[in-house]
Every structure is written in structure tokens, then in C-alpha cells.
Amino acid sequence: MKSIVEGVLKFQQDAFPGLSGLFKQLATTQNPSALFITCSDSRVVPELLTQQDPGDIFVIRNAGNIVPSYSSEPGGVTATVEYAVAVLGVTDIVVCGHSDCGAMTAISTCKCLDHLPAVAGWLRHADAAKAVNASRNHISPAARLSSMVRENVIAQLANIKTHPSVALALEQGRLSLHGWVYDIESGAIVALDGVSNTFVSLAEFPETVATQAKRSALAA
Amino acid sequence: MKSIVEGVLKFQQDAFPGLSGLFKQLATTQNPSALFITCSDSRVVPELLTQQDPGDIFVIRNAGNIVPSYSSEPGGVTATVEYAVAVLGVTDIVVCGHSDCGAMTAISTCKCLDHLPAVAGWLRHADAAKAVNASRNHISPAARLSSMVRENVIAQLANIKTHPSVALALEQGRLSLHGWVYDIESGAIVALDGVSNTFVSLAEFPETVATQAKRSALAA
Amino acid sequence: MKSIVEGVLKFQQDAFPGLSGLFKQLATTQNPSALFITCSDSRVVPELLTQQDPGDIFVIRNAGNIVPSYSSEPGGVTATVEYAVAVLGVTDIVVCGHSDCGAMTAISTCKCLDHLPAVAGWLRHADAAKAVNASRNHISPAARLSSMVRENVIAQLANIKTHPSVALALEQGRLSLHGWVYDIESGAIVALDGVSNTFVSLAEFPETVATQAKRSALAA
Amino acid sequence: MKSIVEGVLKFQQDAFPGLSGLFKQLATTQNPSALFITCSDSRVVPELLTQQDPGDIFVIRNAGNIVPSYSSEPGGVTATVEYAVAVLGVTDIVVCGHSDCGAMTAISTCKCLDHLPAVAGWLRHADAAKAVNASRNHISPAARLSSMVRENVIAQLANIKTHPSVALALEQGRLSLHGWVYDIESGAIVALDGVSNTFVSLAEFPETVATQAKRSALAA
Structure with missing residues (x-):
């Protein structure tokens, strides 16, 4: 301390x-343009890796950069998303996973979490990613973890679309969703391309977007 | 973007x-020594204001720097606290509120939140602070808000003590809790002194602690 | 009786x-090929309107043909979807709304539901549709209701994609999702076209699909 | 499809x-006289087996024809029961189980449901029936399953009585509850007789009722 x-x-x-x-x-x-959702991990400092100043980005951090899908019993992430989109009017949301994530490692290696009941419950919000990732062959544990981190970002983007404030903003063409994975060792970031459904280098494709506003809304 | x-x-x-x-x-x-819980507010950058490097602090950020008390339906904050204390073994937890907080302003001014149901639900975890603050006379709206921010930090420290991993670590003398309020305009921080139950300048009293490990444990 | x-x-x-x-x-x-999710409404008889025999379709019926998004506290719809997809292996899921729906009328007209707390809570799973529909201009209450029914089908399809069994089956290219709206008076059905994001006549476009399996999976 | x-x-x-x-x-x-609660099973078509027309019966269908008891977190079944009783004013509710039920087989044979977490959670609403059935001797697995199906109907009738709208309607003498079991192979139905607490042939005793409105209310 x-x-x-x-x-x-x-x-x-x-x-x-x-x-x-x-x-x-x-x-x-404050008038931040983006909501940045990432892990509590001490090695992932959002303002550092995006070189943003105080006032620039609104930040949610929790174990596993998880966004529960919308339910009638909303918690802190849902409330904070609602505030960012409906009150602050952010135009972009980034869900950013990262290499060597402890939460994703626990899922990827089927670690017993009986002694961590709250963690076990929380990680169930990644069950869709877990199911998809377990269905595939991976050439190594490292590949399995890397794939799990990416699938988790995809699953959390699916979850966030069930939030009313997000659905409305997408409908009105004033919000874009981004799915990133940050590599701690190299500093590289890959971004989900919503068209090909693959991750590409953000440095090479800086305009990559996971989900654009609806076509109809964009045309309006 | x-x-x-x-x-x-x-x-x-x-x-x-x-x-x-x-x-x-x-x-x-990663081997962070502390868990730092603060607001999603874009103006509060924990690594900047504590001048910590990547790897130094584990961070939770949500609207209102709120820690729900432990329940049978734990959410993301509880899971992340559990991970920080039981897996990473952090020795200090800081709950850090701040000036001009949108969440605390909403409570302090009894703002209608019907259009923000998730926010309204989330802020109920500050009901104890709200009740305490509403019971007092304040000389101005600014004083009421300032007091609300402080009472919220106190209430969230009470909440976090209901978490099994925290209660155990306090009992075993391996964890201290800190309650801070950060002033955006001046950069000053006041810290809750658990003995006098008042907030004092952190610069003047750098060893201020809100809750120490139990005496018996410390003596052990 | x-x-x-x-x-x-x-x-x-x-x-x-x-x-x-x-x-x-x-x-x-039993070996049903499809899961048919529709309203409890007495006028919507799924086996009649699809002319299916006993054994052909697995059926979920509740007020508003609602599918809560996946959460750590799953209820009956989630359990039944899991059973249909993971155990029975259905290849298609139809979410079928209908004209003159009491649940959607309640939302569309902002009816006070204080005396129906369980209904009010349940309909929050349609909050995303409510938000989108409220953001638009409608030429009449009937048009508002009609649009609400359609948006609700879209929102429930977003919700069902957060279910692990559904995400996995889509990934593996063995499941398609369909969004229908049935008109009680005329017997006509419109289906959501996932490409144009509009509803088209099922009679004219019988192969309309809301969500296909992932491209990568289809290619495999 | x-x-x-x-x-x-x-x-x-x-x-x-x-x-x-x-x-x-x-x-x-719509003006249905009854709420019919039965299984999602593709072989159980309520309108066919009761020969009712569109508009005649309001229908809930889920895995295991389950009605959770009333709680502070009501889900879809509770909301739909509330709507049927408090808004539509149905005079009868039928809970109808059936032979060869997959959900009841899972309980009756203590099947491992670890891979179906939502199903496992949902079937806990039949724990009372499970406990009663497990306490008895059965001459064969088939007898155990048949008994489980009946006990489940009894347990769900107990559950539905905890719903405020149902308790009120029973008190006011405007609602009757019926517990049925349908045999797929023979088409026969047995009904719970609330006086003897046994199941009897509906064809022989067509006026069999599980729970009548309260005497005082009937006299009023």
C-alpha cells in the first residue's frame, strides 16, 4: 500500500x-465518446493502451470483461452500460479481452471452482463461449485459451445486444460495437470483423467494426 | 472512435x-498488491492518480464505485473481489469515490430514474448511505452531494465486509480496507480514518486506514 | 370445464x-424436428396453423412468446430450449408472435401493470423491443402495436442467441432461427428475413430465415 | 422445416x-374458459386431446408441465398464470402430465444432468414430488416413473396455490384446479380426486376436481 x-x-x-x-x-x-469494457487484470490499463486522457473513455472493469445479458434483475454492468449509452450517449462500445486471462484460463482448463462460488457463478455468463470453444479441436492448451478469449468477446457482444439501451442506439444508428483482444506481451490488438466473423489486426484494419448500426437506420 | x-x-x-x-x-x-474499486467515470483514472504501472493494481470500475453486499446471487463485483482476495491474495482494498459523481448526484437530488431501471436498481446498493445522508441537515446541495459521496464509500466498505473472502482475510490479519474520496478539480484525496470515523487528508496522514485486520490476528 | x-x-x-x-x-x-415458441393466447394453436401431427413439433407457450436471455438463474423457457436443442437436437426454432397480443398491447399502450407484478416483471424481457418501438413514429395505435409485435420477435431472437446450446448449434451449422408473426384474422404469416432485416410473406418466400448457421460452419 | x-x-x-x-x-x-398447463412434449397436443377450438383454452407449455411456486422473482409461468386468472378470469386450471415424460424420467432415474444446467435447475421445482416418490417402494422402473408423473402433478398443484391470483380466486369461489395425467399410447386420462387424493378415470368420473373453491366462498 x-x-x-x-x-x-x-x-x-x-x-x-x-x-x-x-x-x-x-x-x-464529463463527455466521454466511448465505453471501454475490459478485465480487472492489473496488466490491462485501458487509458494507457488507448493513450486516452482523463475524460475520454468511460470504463467498466470486472473479472473476465463480462457483460451479463439483460434480465429483470440487472446488476452493476447492466446499470453502467445503461448510464453510458442512455445518459452519456457514447457512440462506441469496446469489449476488450486479453491474453493470459485468469478467468478464461479457468474456463478453458475446466478448473474446479467449488472454492470460488461467486467466480463460478459469474463465469456462467460466458457459458455460450465455453460451449462453442469446447466443440472445437485445438492444437494445444495455449490455442484453446486463445480461442476461448476470442469466443468470450463474441459472446459478450451477443449479450450486450439484449440490453434495451444498446438495441435502441443500434436501431437509431448512433452506436457501434467493437470486439478486441489485447496481447500483453506484444502490445498488439486484434479486432472482430463483423462481416467475416474473424479477428483481424487493428493496426492493419483500423476501421474494423463488430456490429454497425442497422442498415435501415443508417439509410435514414 | x-x-x-x-x-x-x-x-x-x-x-x-x-x-x-x-x-x-x-x-x-500478475501479482498486484491491491484491489482498487472506483467509478466508471472517465475522469477517474486509477493508474494515473496512484502513479502505478501495469501489473500493480487490480481494478474494478462501475457506476458509483459500488460493492453489493454478499448474497446468494453474487454478481460481477462479488466475483471479482473473491478472485482478488482468495486467488491473487491482495493485501489492500481501496474503495475510491470522487467529486461530481453522476450516480451520487442522482441519489442526492432524488432524481427520477424511471427511465433508467437498471441504474435505479443498482443504486439501491447505496440505500444505507442514502438513508444516513437524508437524515442530516446540509447547508447546500453541494454539501449534500459531498456528504453523499463520503457516506457511499462508508456504506460500500460495510458491504464488502459481508463477503466471505474478505471476512476471512480480515480475521487472518492479511487485509486492510481503505476508503478514499478523490477531488477531480484539485487532485486531492481524503481517506477515511477508521478510528475517528472521519475523512482526513491522505497527503497529511498517509497511513490512514479504514479497517485494519483484527487485533487478535495481528498479534498472532 | x-x-x-x-x-x-x-x-x-x-x-x-x-x-x-x-x-x-x-x-x-419423440423426435420433433423443430421447437415452436409462441404465445399462450387461446387463438394461436401451433399444430393447427402448421398442420403438424403429434410428435412433430416441440412447443413452448407463455404470455408474449418470450425467451429470456441466458443468465445464471435460468427459468423454464431456458431449460426447455436447452432440452430441445441439446437433447432432442431440433434443427429449427420458430419464435412466433401474433396480432392482437395482450402482452404486446400492454407494452404498446404503456398500460399500468402495478396490479400484475409478475406480468410486469416478465414483460421486462421485451424491454429492448419496447425501447426500439417507442423511438419510432407510428401512424396509429394499431400500427404501433403491429410494430411492437414484430420488434418483440426480433428481440426474443437476440435473447435466444445468448443461450449456450443455441450458440453452439449455430456455430456447428445445425440450427436455423425463424421469426414469424401470425395474423389471427387472415391466417397470414410474415417471416423475418435476416438479410434485409424486414418481414416478408412466408407464402411468397417460404425459405426465409432469420439467422442461419455461421458462414464458417456452413463452409466446413 | x-x-x-x-x-x-x-x-x-x-x-x-x-x-x-x-x-x-x-x-x-379472446375469452378462454380454462388455462391448460402441459408439457412441451411434441406428442401432447392440448387442443387435439380436448377437442377445443381456437379461442377456447389458454395454454402454457414447458418441459415437465412445471409451475414454480410464487417467489419474489417471478418468471414466465407465474406471469402467464397471473394473466390468465387476474385478467382473463379463467374458471378452471388443468395441470396435465403425461406418460413417457423425458423430464420426469430424468428425475425418476436420477439421471446426471451436469451437462444440462438449465434443465437441472428447472426440475428443482419438482423436488417435493421427487422426495415423496423416492420415499416409496416401486415394483419396477416403469411404476416408479408412472408414480413420479402423478406426484409431479400433485406438487405443481401445490405450487400454483402459492400464487396470489390463484389463492384469491379460490377464496372467492371462482376457480377450480384439475390434475390430469394423459397416456400417449391409449389416449386415456386419469384425474386427481381431491377428496380421496387418488387418480381416477376421467371418462368414468368426468366431474372429478383436484381443488374446489373454498366452501365459505361457495356458500356466499
């Missing part, structure tokens, strides 16, 4: 002065 | 090279 | 003899 | 013309 508190003091002395103008502007308002 | 994708390219070209040694070490392991 | 019991006796005396061979075959096995 | 779509065309050409007068009357209203 000592390094964290020392970090705060360092932030206040060294980093804050250069940002004080920005923070003054932001003191009573 | 364009600036975010451009940010990724900038990260890969400019920032990653200097961090590649660290990321290589982190490729297959 | 008298007419129902008399109907049973009539069935046993008049209808059963001609079907006894079929029922003998079916005594210990 | 081809035969189903062909069936629709056949319905529209052959069957609909003779029913067009009835369907015209039904276009904007």
Missing part, C-alpha cells in the same frame, strides 16, 4: 500541475 | 517500446 | 382410433 | 377457409 500512497503524492506533485487545466474543465462535467 | 484507434497505434509505436521489458515479464503472470 | 371434459371423451371415441397407430409408435419416443 | 412451412400453406388454403368466420370473431378478442 505504501507505493500506492507514495504514488498519490507523486501524482499530486509531479503529474497534476501539467493536467490542472484539463481537470479544471472536467471538474463538473 | 478514431482517436482511440489512433491512440492504440501511438501506444504501440511510442509507449510500448519503453515498457516492453515490463510487459515481457508480465506476459504470463 | 364441461366442454373440455366432453372434448376429451369425444377425442377418445372419435379422433383417437384413427391416430392409434401413430400414438403407438410415439408411446416411448 | 420444409414440412412446417408447407403445413402453413396447407393451413391457409385448406383449413383456414372453414374457420374464417371463427377467426374473424376472434380477431380482436
Whole structure:
């Protein structure tokens, strides 16, 4: 904890002065353009890997970058998605998985989670991805994990489409969904291409989108 | 979205090279010392304000930095807390609220949330703070909001103590809880002092702790 | 009730003899090719309107032909979908709405449902459709209801895709999803065309499909 | 799917013309006298076995003809029962099990359902019947299954009495409950006699009722 508190003091002395103008502007308002949903993993720092400033992205972080599908008993992710889309009006949502994910490893290796009942329950929101991934042949455990991470991103995008605020924004052509996977070791990102249903390099195809607004809405 | 994708390219070209040694070490392991729970708000960047590197802090972010109390139907926050404490073995948990919080403003001003049913449901996990705050006289709406933000941090610390993994770790003397409030405009942080039950400046009292491990455990 | 019991006796005396061979075959096995999900409404008789015999279609009926999205607390519809897809191996699922639907009328007219708490809770699974439909201009209440019925079919198809058994079967190219709306007065059926995202006459376009198996799977 | 779509065309050409007068009357209203709750099983066609016309019976169908008891988290069956009783005012509810039921076979043979988590969860609503049936000696697996099917009907009738709308209608003397078991091979139906608590032939005792309205209410 000592390094964290020392970090705060360092932030206040060294980093804050250069940002004080920005923070003054932001003191009573925020206007982020995107909702970025990623893992709680300490190695995935969304503002770092997208080089965004304070005020730029609204962030949800939980174990496994999971978005439960909409239900009559909504929890924190659903509430936060609703706030981001219906109140803040973000135009893009990124669901970003990553390499070496502990949650996806637990699923991919059928780890016994009896001693972690809350984790086990939470990971059931990835059951669709688990079923798809288990149906395939993988050449190695590493390939199985890598595929699981990608399928999980696809499944969470399916889940998020059941949210009313998201369905409405897609219908009205004011929201796009993005599915990313970040590789910790190399810093590379692949993005889901909704047309081919495959992941491609974001650096090579920077305009890749998982789900566009509806055609009818776009035409309107 | 364009600036975010451009940010990724900038990260890969400019920032990653200097961090590649660290990321290589982190490729297959993480060992964060703390769980940092804060708001999805775009202006609150935990790694920036604590000056921590990738790999240092495990992060939960949702609207209102809320931790539901433990129940038979655990959701994502509970699962992520369980993972952080029981698997990663973090030694500190920080619940960090902030000034100008949209969620706390909604509660503090009794805003009608009929059009945001998921948000309304989620904020019920702050009902204890709402009741306490509503029972007091406040000299202004700003004072009411400021007090609400602080009471919410206190209420979420009460909630997190109902989690089995947290209760066990506190009992065994291997976990401390911290309650912070971050002021966006000034960069200042106040911390809950568990002895006096008041918030004090973290810069002046850097060792302030909200809840220590049990004395018996510490003595052991 | 008298007419129902008399109907049973009539069935046993008049209808059963001609079907006894079929029922003998079916005594210990069923092999339906499709799961047909429709409303509890007394006017929508799935076996009549598809002219199917006993043994041909597996049927779910509830108020509003609703399929909750997958969650960690699955109910009866989810369990029955799982059984149909994973055990019986149906190759097609039809979600069939209908004209003059009481549930959709309640949503479309913003009827107060305070006295029907279970109905109100259940209809939240149509919130995505409600949000989309409310965002549009409709030339009349009848047009609003008609559109609501169609949007509800679309939303329930989005919901069913979050079910693991369905995601897997789509991935493996052994399941197609169909979205129908049945008009009670005329007997006509329109079907959702997944390509144009519009409803077309089933009589004119009998091969219309809402969601095909994945391209990759089909190619395999 | 081809035969189903062909069936629709056949319905529209052959069957609909003779029913067009009835369907015209039904276009904007329904007035069913009974709620019929039965299994999704493809061999159990309620309108066929009771020889009822469109408009006559309101139907719930799910795996195992299950009615969860009332809870604070009502699902689709509860909502549909509420709608049938409180809005449509049906005077009779039939819970109809059947021979060779896959759901009851799974319970009766203690089948492992680990690969069908939603089914396993759903069948817990038959735990009372399972416990009663397991406490008895049965002369054969067939006898155990047959008994399980009957006990399940009894348990679901107990469950439905916990619903507020049903409890109120029984209290006011405007609703009767019926428990049936349908034999696929023979077409025979046995009905639960609430006085002797045994199942008797519906053909011989056509006025058999499982639960009558309360005496006081009937006298009123």
C-alpha cells in the first residue's frame, strides 16, 4: 500500500500541475465518446493502451470483461452500460479481452471452482463461449485459451445486444460495437470483423467494426 | 472512435517500446498488491492518480464505485473481489469515490430514474448511505452531494465486509480496507480514518486506514 | 370445464382410433424436428396453423412468446430450449408472435401493470423491443402495436442467441432461427428475413430465415 | 422445416377457409374458459386431446408441465398464470402430465444432468414430488416413473396455490384446479380426486376436481 500512497503524492506533485487545466474543465462535467469494457487484470490499463486522457473513455472493469445479458434483475454492468449509452450517449462500445486471462484460463482448463462460488457463478455468463470453444479441436492448451478469449468477446457482444439501451442506439444508428483482444506481451490488438466473423489486426484494419448500426437506420 | 484507434497505434509505436521489458515479464503472470474499486467515470483514472504501472493494481470500475453486499446471487463485483482476495491474495482494498459523481448526484437530488431501471436498481446498493445522508441537515446541495459521496464509500466498505473472502482475510490479519474520496478539480484525496470515523487528508496522514485486520490476528 | 371434459371423451371415441397407430409408435419416443415458441393466447394453436401431427413439433407457450436471455438463474423457457436443442437436437426454432397480443398491447399502450407484478416483471424481457418501438413514429395505435409485435420477435431472437446450446448449434451449422408473426384474422404469416432485416410473406418466400448457421460452419 | 412451412400453406388454403368466420370473431378478442398447463412434449397436443377450438383454452407449455411456486422473482409461468386468472378470469386450471415424460424420467432415474444446467435447475421445482416418490417402494422402473408423473402433478398443484391470483380466486369461489395425467399410447386420462387424493378415470368420473373453491366462498 505504501507505493500506492507514495504514488498519490507523486501524482499530486509531479503529474497534476501539467493536467490542472484539463481537470479544471472536467471538474463538473464529463463527455466521454466511448465505453471501454475490459478485465480487472492489473496488466490491462485501458487509458494507457488507448493513450486516452482523463475524460475520454468511460470504463467498466470486472473479472473476465463480462457483460451479463439483460434480465429483470440487472446488476452493476447492466446499470453502467445503461448510464453510458442512455445518459452519456457514447457512440462506441469496446469489449476488450486479453491474453493470459485468469478467468478464461479457468474456463478453458475446466478448473474446479467449488472454492470460488461467486467466480463460478459469474463465469456462467460466458457459458455460450465455453460451449462453442469446447466443440472445437485445438492444437494445444495455449490455442484453446486463445480461442476461448476470442469466443468470450463474441459472446459478450451477443449479450450486450439484449440490453434495451444498446438495441435502441443500434436501431437509431448512433452506436457501434467493437470486439478486441489485447496481447500483453506484444502490445498488439486484434479486432472482430463483423462481416467475416474473424479477428483481424487493428493496426492493419483500423476501421474494423463488430456490429454497425442497422442498415435501415443508417439509410435514414 | 478514431482517436482511440489512433491512440492504440501511438501506444504501440511510442509507449510500448519503453515498457516492453515490463510487459515481457508480465506476459504470463500478475501479482498486484491491491484491489482498487472506483467509478466508471472517465475522469477517474486509477493508474494515473496512484502513479502505478501495469501489473500493480487490480481494478474494478462501475457506476458509483459500488460493492453489493454478499448474497446468494453474487454478481460481477462479488466475483471479482473473491478472485482478488482468495486467488491473487491482495493485501489492500481501496474503495475510491470522487467529486461530481453522476450516480451520487442522482441519489442526492432524488432524481427520477424511471427511465433508467437498471441504474435505479443498482443504486439501491447505496440505500444505507442514502438513508444516513437524508437524515442530516446540509447547508447546500453541494454539501449534500459531498456528504453523499463520503457516506457511499462508508456504506460500500460495510458491504464488502459481508463477503466471505474478505471476512476471512480480515480475521487472518492479511487485509486492510481503505476508503478514499478523490477531488477531480484539485487532485486531492481524503481517506477515511477508521478510528475517528472521519475523512482526513491522505497527503497529511498517509497511513490512514479504514479497517485494519483484527487485533487478535495481528498479534498472532 | 364441461366442454373440455366432453372434448376429451369425444377425442377418445372419435379422433383417437384413427391416430392409434401413430400414438403407438410415439408411446416411448419423440423426435420433433423443430421447437415452436409462441404465445399462450387461446387463438394461436401451433399444430393447427402448421398442420403438424403429434410428435412433430416441440412447443413452448407463455404470455408474449418470450425467451429470456441466458443468465445464471435460468427459468423454464431456458431449460426447455436447452432440452430441445441439446437433447432432442431440433434443427429449427420458430419464435412466433401474433396480432392482437395482450402482452404486446400492454407494452404498446404503456398500460399500468402495478396490479400484475409478475406480468410486469416478465414483460421486462421485451424491454429492448419496447425501447426500439417507442423511438419510432407510428401512424396509429394499431400500427404501433403491429410494430411492437414484430420488434418483440426480433428481440426474443437476440435473447435466444445468448443461450449456450443455441450458440453452439449455430456455430456447428445445425440450427436455423425463424421469426414469424401470425395474423389471427387472415391466417397470414410474415417471416423475418435476416438479410434485409424486414418481414416478408412466408407464402411468397417460404425459405426465409432469420439467422442461419455461421458462414464458417456452413463452409466446413 | 420444409414440412412446417408447407403445413402453413396447407393451413391457409385448406383449413383456414372453414374457420374464417371463427377467426374473424376472434380477431380482436379472446375469452378462454380454462388455462391448460402441459408439457412441451411434441406428442401432447392440448387442443387435439380436448377437442377445443381456437379461442377456447389458454395454454402454457414447458418441459415437465412445471409451475414454480410464487417467489419474489417471478418468471414466465407465474406471469402467464397471473394473466390468465387476474385478467382473463379463467374458471378452471388443468395441470396435465403425461406418460413417457423425458423430464420426469430424468428425475425418476436420477439421471446426471451436469451437462444440462438449465434443465437441472428447472426440475428443482419438482423436488417435493421427487422426495415423496423416492420415499416409496416401486415394483419396477416403469411404476416408479408412472408414480413420479402423478406426484409431479400433485406438487405443481401445490405450487400454483402459492400464487396470489390463484389463492384469491379460490377464496372467492371462482376457480377450480384439475390434475390430469394423459397416456400417449391409449389416449386415456386419469384425474386427481381431491377428496380421496387418488387418480381416477376421467371418462368414468368426468366431474372429478383436484381443488374446489373454498366452501365459505361457495356458500356466499
